[in-house]
Amino acid sequence: MSKVMKTMRLQHEFCEFVPGNLKPGTLYISMEYGTAVHLCVCGCGQKVVTPLSPTDWKLIYDGDTVSLDPSIGNWSFDCQSHYWIKKNRVIFSKKWTDDEIKENRKFDQEVKADYFNDSKRVIPKSESGFFEFVKDLFRKK
Ligand SMILES: [Zn+2]
Structure with a gap:
């Protein structure tokens, strides 16, 4: 990857199940499972x-x-690529230093801890569970 920031376009596809063979340049979005997947x-x-x-x-x-x-920071991959997906465009960012990666992980954990420590909140069992929770929320009204 060159150091020059560049953008590329993605397509998005809403689907219930994410296919086994992913097409490059496609963002698969499953609302059913509350997950997006791409290569x-x-x-x-x-x-x-x-x-x-x-x-x-x-x-x-x-x-x-x-x-x-x-x-999206793919720190666990060899490429360690870091980019934003904005309006179907991929905007590459600079690689983070190890310290920046560590800082970001810490921040992530704190956000999660704050969220799940809030006793007033109903804790969803999983991401898809969260959508069930939202559905139930509306059903009860
Ligand atoms: Zn990569």
Whole structure:
């Protein structure tokens, strides 16, 4: 990967089940399972799973394009690529230093701890459980 920031386009596909053979450049989104999956955009072929939940990723669908928030840092892959998906565009970022990766993991854990320590909150069993929880929430009204 060059140091020059570049952008590339992705397609998105809403589906119930994510197919076994992923097409490169496609972001598969399963609302059923509250998960988005894509192949690492650097071309290394690794599968990147981004769970959609209050403590993981947010999916923003504007009716035409999708964005994921926060950025995607594939620290566990050899490529260690780091990028944002914004309005179906991949925006590459610089590689993080080990310290930045550590800081980010710590922040992530704190956010999760705060969320799950809130006793007033009903804790979903899983990401998909969270959607069941939301459905039930509306059913009861
Ligand atoms: Zn990669």
